[in-house]
Amino acid sequence: xxxxxxxxxxxxxxxxxxxxxxxxxxxxxxxxxxxxxxxxxxxxxxxxxxxxxxxxxxxxxxxxxxxxxxxxxxxxxxxxxxxxxxxxxxxxxxxxxxxxxxxxxxxxxxxxxxxxxxxxxxxxxxxxxxxxxxxxxxxxxxxxxxxxxxxxxxxxxxxxxxxxxxxxxxxxxxxxxxxxxxxxxxxxxxxxxxxxxxxxxxxxxxxxxxxxxxxxxxxxxxxxxxxxxxxxxxxxxxxxxxxxxxxxxxxxxxxxxxxxxxxxxxxxxxxxxxxxxxxxxxxxxxxxx
Amino acid sequence: xxxxxxxxxxxxxxxxxxxxxxxxxxxxxxxxxxxxxxxxxxxxxxxxxxxxxxxxxxxxxxxxxxxxxxxxxxxxxxxxxxxxxxxxxxxxxxxxxxxxxxxxxxxxxxxxxxxxxxxxxxxxxxxxxxxxxxxxxxxxxxxxxxxxxxxxxxxxxxxxxxxxxxxxxxxxxxxxxxxxxxxxxxxxxxxxxxxxxxxxxxxxxxxxxxxxxxxxxxxxxxxxxxxxxxxxxxxxxxxxxxxxxxxxxxxxxxxxxxxxxxxxxxxxxxxxxxxxxxxxxxxxxxxxxxxxxxxxxxxxxxxxxxxxxxxxxxxxxxxxxxxxxxxxxxxxxxxxxxxxxxxxx
Numbered sequence: 001x002x003x004x005x006x007x008x009x010x011x012x013x014x015x016x017x018x019x020x021x022x023x024x025x026x027x028x029x030x031x032x033x034x035x036x037x038x039x040x041x042x043x044x045x046x047x048x049x050x051x052x053x054x055x056x057x058x059x060x061x062x063x064x065x066x067x068x069x070x071x072x073x074x075x076x077x078x079x080x081x082x083x084x085x086x087x088x089x090x091x092x093x094x095x096x097x098x099x100x101x102x103x104x105x106x107x108x109x110x111x112x113x114x115x116x117x118x119x120x121x122x123x124x125x126x127x128x129x130x131x132x133x134x135x136x137x138x139x140x141x142x143x144x145x146x147x148x149x150x151x152x153x154x155x156x157x158x159x160x161x162x163x164x165x166x167x168x169x170x171x172x173x174x175x176x177x178x179x180x181x182x183x184x185x186x187x188x189x190x191x192x193x194x195x196x197x198x199x200x201x202x203x204x205x206x207x208x209x210x211x212x213x214x215x216x217x218x219x220x221x222x223x224x225x226x227x228x229x230x231x232x233x234x235x236x237x238x239x240x241x242x243x244x245x246x247x248x249x250x251x252x253x254x255x256x257x258x259x260x261x262x263x264x265x266x267x268x269x270x271x272x273x274x275x276x277x278x279x280x281x282x283x284x285x286x287x288x289x
Numbered sequence: 290x291x292x293x294x295x296x297x298x299x300x301x302x303x304x305x306x307x308x309x310x311x312x313x314x315x316x317x318x319x320x321x322x323x324x325x326x327x328x329x330x331x332x333x334x335x336x337x338x339x340x341x342x343x344x345x346x347x348x349x350x351x352x353x354x355x356x357x358x359x360x361x362x363x364x365x366x367x368x369x370x371x372x373x374x375x376x377x378x379x380x381x382x383x384x385x386x387x388x389x390x391x392x393x394x395x396x397x398x399x400x401x402x403x404x405x406x407x408x409x410x411x412x413x414x415x416x417x418x419x420x421x422x423x424x425x426x427x428x429x430x431x432x433x434x435x436x437x438x439x440x441x442x443x444x445x446x447x448x449x450x451x452x453x454x455x456x457x458x459x460x461x462x463x464x465x466x467x468x469x470x471x472x473x474x475x476x477x478x479x480x481x482x483x484x485x486x487x488x489x490x491x492x493x494x495x496x497x498x499x500x501x502x503x504x505x506x507x508x509x510x511x512x513x514x515x516x517x518x519x520x521x522x523x524x525x526x527x528x529x530x531x532x533x534x535x536x537x538x539x540x541x542x543x544x545x546x547x548x549x550x551x552x553x554x555x556x557x558x559x560x561x562x563x564x565x566x567x568x569x570x571x572x573x574x575x576x577x578x579x580x581x582x583x584x585x586x587x588x589x590x591x592x593x594x595x596x597x598x599x600x601x602x603x604x605x606x607x608x609x610x611x612x613x614x615x616x617x618x619x620x621x622x623x624x625x626x627x628x629x630x631x632x633x634x
Contacts, residue, residue, distance in 0.1 A: 029409075035409050035412070035413075082589065082593070085593055086592075086593070090409070091355065092592050092593075094355075094409070094412065095545075095546070095549055095588070095592050096588075096589050096592050096593070098542050098545070098546060098588070099546070099585040099586070099588035099589040099592065100585065100589065101542070101585070102542075102581050102582070102584060102585035102588070103582055103585035103586060103589070105581075106578050106579075106581040106582045106585070107582055109578050110578050110579065110582065216538060216539070220416065220417070220420060220538065223413050223416075224413075224417060227410060227413055231409070231410070258427075258428055259424065259428065261420070261424055262420075262421055262424045262425075265417035265418075265420055265421045265424075266421065268413075268414075268417055269402060269414065269417060269418070269421075272402070272405070272406055272410065272414065273402050273405065276405050276406045276410070
């Protein structure tokens with residue numbers, strides 16, 4: 001039982017990072033219709049930037065901030081430089097993101113080599129709670145994710161900006177007529193999603209060593225989670241992330257860890273078979289008139 | 290572009306096959322030039338990819354569905370070949386139809402649930418199935434050889450002779466490229482091809498004309514699976530060793546990208562995409578990492594600048610030049626000029 005709780009906690013800490021990806025993916029898709037498969041590479045770059053910063057002697061916290069900023073800036077540049085030209089043809093945006101995967105991955109290999117990179121754990125404490133050994137770094141990752149996702153959620157559901165954003169998701173043209181600068185919002189959401197990926201990258205390398213190929217696995221799980229919850233649906237992404245974390249934790253606890261990577265896909269396929277729009281219903285992307 | 294395609298399909302279908310056959314005929318002569326073994330192996334693996342690309346072109350170019358798990362279907366063919374060779378001693382020529390059929394069946398298994406959802410969801414579903422397959426193969430124990438994969442001991446026999454060398458195998462592969470091109474051409478010009486294109490252009494309209502959209506989509510997926518299976522058997526017998534990571538997500542991405550770069554709607558597209566992608570890095574003398582960066586950049590450039598693929602862009606460019614020339618030379622009305630260039634095509 002103790003092992004089980006420990007494994008579920010482990011599962012949840014990884015699922016936190018996956019949820020950060022899923023939230024970014026889902027937000028970007030909701031407003032722009034872009035399926036950004038390179039989102040995982042954004043995360044990987046976040047990890048690499050954190051690694052560089054820590055190597056340079058910075059602490060984890062400033063390194064994390066630098067990673068978030070760096071990936072956000074990269075997201076801005078890529079949206080302005082590439083994705084904005086594909087907004088009217090979402091399939092092309094998708095293919096461009098596939099090209100980006102290859103480019104980003106191999107640029108990182110070119111610059112830093114293909115081997116694993118790790119940083120010393122930012123928090124090394126292990127708490128013993130009634131026989132359950134809990135690594136503090138995992139708790140930190142979960143708490144940071146909860147805080148950031150909650151902030152994003154409040155911003156989108158409560159603030160004026162968020163309401164305008166949802167209006168733009170609902171009907172881009174009408175929103176534009178109401179004076180909402182949709183074009184700027186698209187960039188804004190892309191940058192926000194990228195920043196979340198940067199944060200996810202920093203958190204991931206705090207948990208595990210990463211390689212230039214880490215992004216690929218993570219993004220697929222992120223998409224699986226986003227689809228499970230309903231693409232474009234923030235609540236869905238969070239709940240599906242939670243489900244995946246628990247399932248992965250249980251499976252590891254019962255000794256099926258070699259199948260871990262299969263659960264996200266298996267769950268997603270099951271959910272989509274039963275509810276093609278995901279657990280909480282999704283959007284089919286912005287309306288392209 | 291749309292107008293161009295329609296004209297192409299309606300005017301003398303046999304003529305549209307000729308350029309592809311001509312190119313394949315030229316490719317048949319390659320061994321006569323005495324290429325190095327390295328060049329020849331690259332050419333063989335390019336050819337094996339092209340067979341799968343023709344299947345992908347039916348799916349993406351004609352029906353408008355993009356599969357991102359296609360390497361998994363190639364993998365089905367390859368594993369069928371390796372497993373029946375190991376367990377039953379069954380060789381190449383029986384593995385070929387069997388692998389193809391089973392890959393087609395696998396496509397149906399993937400297609401039925403995946404096609405319940407549309408657009409992006411479908412793409413991600415195929416991706417997920419591809420990943421699942423590679424996980425299953427990795428965890429399959431001795432039956433699938435786990436992560437290390439399987440070896441293939443049997444040689445390819447050709448009328449009783451073992452075709453172990455590169456040159457005979459090259460001819461076999463080119464023959465299959467030719468068969469794939471002809472099959473793909475036959476599909477494009479059949480009633481079935483027209484049905485698929487109707488679905489691509491307007492699904493709702495197609496449905497209202499009485500076309501069973503779902504069934505035809507699955508059908509197209511199965512057809513593309515048949516091509517993938519052949520490609521997989523060829524691949525298994527060429528490399529003589531297969532492992533799960535050859536058929537995971539990234540090979541699928543590369544297949545999709547090759548067909549995009551070449552152009553999915555034209556008969557020459559898969560050949561162009563397959564050859565370009567295999568040989569460009571070699572010609573530029575780049576190491577694998579650099580060549581992949583270049584590949585990604587090329588892909589992004591092609592999509593942004595020539596959304597219909599390289600060959601289609603080329604054809605279009607030549608046409609517009611031709612049109613301008615004939616227009617300024619004869620000072621005919623625009624309708625006449627476009628008619629003239631249409632006939633000259």
